[in-house]
Amino acid sequence: MAEDKPRDPEKDKLKIKSAKKMRDIMTAYYIDAKTARDNGKKVAWITSGGPVEALHVMDVIPVYPENHSAMIGATKMGGQLCELAENMGYCADICSYARSDIACATINGGPIGGLPAPDFLVCCNNICGTVMKWYEVQARYFNVPLFIFDTPICHTDFPEETRRYVEKQTVEYITFLEQVCGKKFDFDRMMEVGKLSLQGQRLWQDILDTTMSKPSPMSAFDAFFHMAMIVTLRGTQTAVDYYQELLAEMRERAANKIGVVPHEKYRLLWDNLAIWHKMKWLSEKFAAHDACLVADTYTSAWCSSMKYLDEGDFLKSMVAGYTRIYLNIGVDQMADIIKKMITKYDVDGIVMHSNRSCKPYSLGQYDIRKRIQDEFGLPILMIEADMVDERSFSESQIETRIDAFMEVIKEKKG
Amino acid sequence: MEAIQAFQRVVDDPGGYLKTLKAKRKIIGYCCTYTPEEIIFAAGAHPARLFGTKGAIQRADAHLQSYSCSLVRGVLEDALAGNLDALDGMVFPHTCDSIQRLSDIWRLNISSTWHNDVVLPVKLNTASAQEYLADVLGKFRRELQAWIGAPLTDASLKNSIATYNRLRVLIKRVYELRSASPAIMSGRAVNTMVKGAMIMDRLEAVQQLENLVQALEAGTGQTARSTAKRVILAGSICNHPEIYDIVEKAGAEVVWDELCTGSRFFEGPIAEDGDPLAAIARRYVGRMNCPAKHKDLRSRGETLLHMVQDHTAAGVIFLNFKFCEPHAFDYPYLKEMLQERGIASLLLEIDQELPAAGQLATRIEAFIETI
Ligand code: SF4
Ligand code: SF4
Numbered sequence: 001m002a003e004d005k006p007r008d009p010e011k012d013k014l015k016i017k018s019a020k021k022m023r024d025i026m027t028a029y030y031i032d033a034k035t036a037r038d039n040g041k042k043v044a045w046i047t048s049g050g051p052v053e054a055l056h057v058m059d060v061i062p063v064y065p066e067n068h069s070a071m072i073g074a075t076k077m078g079g080q081l082c083e084l085a086e087n088m089g090y091c092a093d094i095c096s097y098a099r100s101d102i103a104c105a106t107i108n109g110g111p112i113g114g115l116p117a118p119d120f121l122v123c124c125n126n127i128c129g130t131v132m133k134w135y136e137v138q139a140r141y142f143n144v145p146l147f148i149f150d151t152p153i154c155h156t157d158f159p160e161e162t163r164r165y166v167e168k169q170t171v172e173y174i175t176f177l178e179q180v181c182g183k184k185f186d187f188d189r190m191m192e193v194g195k196l197s198l199q200g201q202r203l204w205q206d207i208l209d210t211t212m213s214k215p216s217p218m219s220a221f222d223a224f225f226h227m228a229m230i231v232t233l234r235g236t237q238t239a240v241d242y243y244q245e246l247l248a249e250m251r252e253r254a255a256n257k258i259g260v261v262p263h264e265k266y267r268l269l270w271d272n273l274a275i276w277h278k279m280k281w282l283s284e285k286f287a288a289h290d291a292c293l294v295a296d297t298y299t300s301a302w303c304s305s306m307k308y309l310d311e312g313d314f315l316k317s318m319v320a321g322y323t324r325i326y327l328n329i330g331v332d333q334m335a336d337i338i339k340k341m342i343t344k345y346d347v348d349g350i351v352m353h354s355n356r357s358c359k360p361y362s363l364g365q366y367d368i369r370k371r372i373q374d375e376f377g378l379p380i381l382m383i384e385a386d387m388v389d390e391r392s393f394s395e396s397q398i399e400t401r402i403d404a405f406m407e408v409i410k411e412k413k414g
Numbered sequence: 415m416e417a418i419q420a421f422q423r424v425v426d427d428p429g430g431y432l433k434t435l436k437a438k439r440k441i442i443g444y445c446c447t448y449t450p451e452e453i454i455f456a457a458g459a460h461p462a463r464l465f466g467t468k469g470a471i472q473r474a475d476a477h478l479q480s481y482s483c484s485l486v487r488g489v490l491e492d493a494l495a496g497n498l499d500a501l502d503g504m505v506f507p508h509t510c511d512s513i514q515r516l517s518d519i520w521r522l523n524i525s526s527t528w529h530n531d532v533v534l535p536v537k538l539n540t541a542s543a544q545e546y547l548a549d550v551l552g553k554f555r556r557e558l559q560a561w562i563g564a565p566l567t568d569a570s571l572k573n574s575i576a577t578y579n580r581l582r583v584l585i586k587r588v589y590e591l592r593s594a595s596p597a598i599m600s601g602r603a604v605n606t607m608v609k610g611a612m613i614m615d616r617l618e619a620v621q622q623l624e625n626l627v628q629a630l631e632a633g634t635g636q637t638a639r640s641t642a643k644r645v646i647l648a649g650s651i652c653n654h655p656e657i658y659d660i661v662e663k664a665g666a667e668v669v670w671d672e673l674c675t676g677s678r679f680f681e682g683p684i685a686e687d688g689d690p691l692a693a694i695a696r697r698y699v700g701r702m703n704c705p706a707k708h709k710d711l712r713s714r715g716e717t718l719l720h721m722v723q724d725h726t727a728a729g730v731i732f733l734n735f736k737f738c739e740p741h742a743f744d745y746p747y748l749k750e751m752l753q754e755r756g757i758a759s760l761l762l763e764i765d766q767e768l769p770a771a772g773q774l775a776t777r778i779e780a781f782i783e784t785i
Contacts, residue, residue, distance in 0.1 A: 084593055089744065089745055089746035089761075090732075091745070091763065092744065093736065094743060095739070104697065125536055128511050130511060132706065136711055136741060137746075148536070148537045150543065152534075154517065155514075155517060155531050156521075156531075161546060161553065164544035165545070165549070172542065194761035235649055330518045331522065332522055354479055358508075359512050360514065363515035363516075364515045366478070367518075367522055
């Protein structure tokens with residue numbers, strides 16, 4: 001069907017060309033992971049905010065159940081897999097990333113026929129306590145070792161005892177890896193991987209920052225797509241090379257005033273995870289109002305602690321780097337970061353995804369909303385949904401609310 | 415029973431009761447069994463466990479989504495409604511994601527109380543986590559002392575530990591007596607006793623419990639052997655004592671529990687010699703854990719199995735808060751572990767309001783019939 005349609009050069013111009021390469025890289029990555037055992041490599045499952053660099057040092061292939069669950073959501077297989085988890089006894093109120101992963105592991109289903117089984121698990125709770133429970137389930141299921149990298153939440157500050165505790169765990173983590181991999185940790189290699197990780201994070205932030213241009217060369221929906229690399233291939237040359245290319249393309253688009261939303265008039269900020277199963281619908285919905293979601297708090301979280309990282313001593317600096325990320329801080333600090341983003345990206349309003357799945361991200365949103373409204377008087381739309389489980393999405397209701405919200409924005413901005 | 419009535423009074427009107435204590439000392443609220451109450455008590459302050467509101471939740475809806483558990487929402491509701499005006503301070507040990515955010519929301523909205531986060535480790539099974547735990551407790555001691563403005567000595571900590579050990583031994587004694595002959599006291603009364611002891615002045619609670627144990631011990635032997643089926647209640651806290659009534663009406667008895675308002679509160683004595691803070695930390699490490707803390711992969715299940723065996727129970731009723739993730743994640747493996755030994759279980763997910771009484775009774779009765 002699609003091939004029969006005459007190509008629309010105007011629409012073609014809007015498309016981000018690097019996207020194809022991104023797909024190819026991700027496909028190759030998953031093939032590598034699924035054939036790891038044939039190639040004598042180990043596979044580790046790791047949480048999205050986990051210290052992956054050390055795995056690259058050990059030549060272990062890191063696999064991210066969260067990224068996989070996002071794919072499950074994007075391919076609209078979430079509802080079905082979540083239901084399977086519910087039949088296994090997992091209640092429908094727990095995180096749908098966890099539910100779909102737990103279910104998928106038992107049937108090797110989903111968009112890529114399941115993830116390769118792990119040799120061991122690395123769980124860092126800097127994003128939530130949910131992952132600890134989720135990884136306990138998988139450690140029982142696969143009967144493999146689990147390393148918990150415990151990063152105590154920094155409600156207001158980063159206390160000395162926390163720094164000490166996480167520093168000790170860095171050493172324990174390396175010992176753990178040496179044991180499960182049966183080889184020595186190469187500290188020189190760590191230096192290189194650390195540099196690549198930081199380089200990747202810098203590039204990713206630069207890419208996100210191209211959206212300061214008006215019109216914005218990309219949107220948060222594009223960021224949701226391209227973030228897979230900063231999550232899964234952080235610390236590799238592949239990610240650095242790819243992001244260099246993507247950055248060049250975005251800068252060129254910005255220079256040529258090519259906006260991703262053809263007639264960008266309104267600029268919005270997105271809060272919380274993507275609603276993976278409604279990406280296209282939402283992006284078209286907002287574009288129809290000439291609104292572009294130019295920034296978001298989610299994809300930028302992977303460079304939220306860059307300021308603490310030191311490429312000269314990555315291991316030491318990652319103590320703060322992994323503990324003080326967005327989400328592992330107080331609600332007021334999160335609000336402050338959003339306030340800075342409002343000014344930086346010059347946004348006219350905020351769309352907050354109140355995500356039933358993700359409590360650390362969503363509880364506190366009402367207070368953030370209030371603080372921002374008090375200070376900026378910005379219109380804020382709160383959409384209650386779930387990132388993966390499409391069963392709880394009420395399209396018509398949300399559509400009406402988006403329309404009403406855009407009316408307010410239009411009235412305000414003219 | 416007189417003691418139970420005393421506990422009942424404080425459970426019925428905790429706000430009013432705490433006001434009467436307020437004249438004498440600072441009142442510090444908390445909502446988790448990992449709160450180092452012994453330190454608060456040693457500082458001359460009064461630790462008061464909060465259980466959430468009894469009324470409807472309205473004000474909290476401006477801060478917390480409907481998909482958070484009714485404990486978190488209920489505690490905030492009570493605070494916003496002014497039902498906790500007696501509190502001088504609030505302590506938040508790190509528990510789950512919801513409590514973590516409740517702490518932030520509390521700090522930003524309720525300025526009348528001293529606010530302290532005790533950011534415990536989530537794992538308890540490594541040396542570095544235990545050192546960190548000791549560090550965090552030490553810090554809490556220093557901060558509390560600074561706020562109270564009076565020295566918090568090792569001697570007062572040791573006294574406090576002795577009081578808590580006594581309190582816990584007494585509660586456990588009541589559980590043991592009741593496990594031996596359930597008819598001596600209703601399940602509802604047990605629930606009231608534990609909750610009351612977590613609100614009441616601890617010395618007074620010890621006194622009431624001494625009396626209660628004495629009365630129960632004097633009375634045993636006179637009660638006929640119970641023929642009721644024996645079940646165990648597992649979960650976090652039970653805010654709906656009606657459940658005990660329903661179980662009893664259906665011909666069963668809750669003979670033991672795995673609740674924060676139960677065995678998770680009283681299990682595990684604290685060593686009375688050596689460094690008192692280290693001893694408190696050791697109790698957390700050794701005691702049966704809550705699902706928000708990692709000890710290993712199966713110890714919660716094993717604890718539950720032992721309980722079933724020790725108390726010759728025929729089934730387990732899981733009482734989980736709706737929207738509570740730590741407990742929801744554990745349920746399938748616990749259920750499976752029980753099933754493998756032929757032990758039946760029932761899951762009840764409880765929100766602020768109980769489902770229509772008949773509905774709950776039907777489920778519980780059906781379960782009890784099968785065991
Ligand atoms: S969506 Fe939220 S709760 Fe689920 S794994 Fe991610 S951070 Fe944790
Ligand atoms: S009941 Fe569950 S969700 Fe609620 S505070 Fe306790 S552990 Fe957290």
